[in-house]
Amino acid sequence: MRILFLGDVVGRSGRTAIVERLPQLRADWGLDFVVVNGENATAGAGLSAAHAKLLLEAGADCITLGDHAFDKKDMLSFIETEPRILRPLNFARTAPGAGARVFTATQGRRVLVAQVLGQVFMKRPFDDPFSAIDSVLNTYALGAAVQASIVEIHAEATSEKMGMGHWCDGRASLVVGAHTHVPTADAQILGGGTAYQTDAGMCGDYDSVIGMEKMEPMRRFITGMAKDRFSPAEGEATLAGTYVETDDRTGLATRISMVRIGGRLQQSAP
Helix, strand or coil: CEEEEECEEEHHHHHHHHHHHHHHHHHHHCCCEEEEECCECCCCCCCCHHHHHHHHHHCCCEEECCCCCCCCCCHHHHHHHCCCEECCCCCCCCCCCCCEEEEECHHHCEEEEEEEECCCCCCCCCCCHHHHHHHHHHHCCECCCECEEEEEEECCCHHHHHHHHHHHCCCCCEEEEECCCCCCCCCEECCCCCEEECCCCEEECCCCECCECCHHHHHHHHHCCCCCCCCECCCCCEEEEEEEEECCCCCCEEEEEEEEECCCCCCECC
8 A cells, every 4th residue: 555644734835735736646656545734734723624624625535633633613523524634542531533543545445544642842741642552553453454554643752753653563554753843864664564754744834943934933032032923934835744655465564755845855755
């Protein structure tokens, strides 16, 4: 199976890159399943129902959220009616929606997608992501109940993300990090056959501070004081993510490649 995971979509620039490029990538690369993290797609914080529909129409099979899952209040109700949107498993017990779901890909193949939030350096204490994902992976055995499984860890600390990769090794097709908006250069297949990358990066303008216009973040770093709200940078976006090929029989990865299309970053494609 050919799978693409695209990192955090940031603002109008990121949305435009998805709409303009994803349909052609699906055709050119023969993609069977696409996951897009959309939690920063609306004004840089949260995802509106209208923008969720835009990403799905562009070719996303599943949209994941994150710590900004419900910053846009209409998502509280929309996620209940749109099963292709996932919030983190360990967000809150009373949160609407689901944190893991099995989807149908091309040729009727079953794909599990699950998302967890990290605990280290995060603003609020979330439940243990390791035990949360353990239960899901034990329920949907790779190569049996599902032909592929994708685990996103939405977290600050690289160490926590790497720990999650090793925790899931051999039980997931792909473990990929998101949230920090900067792509890491460690795409690899772990010893047990799970593809791994610490952070897929963002789909946004990299002439920025992690997707935001530069002046306000710089002012806060220098003075410690806020003057304006953060606003997404609006230059040409780089579409950043992770491409994986898997063995349908085992569900394990046979290939992983970093993806960087358009914008300022050095280009990379499978």
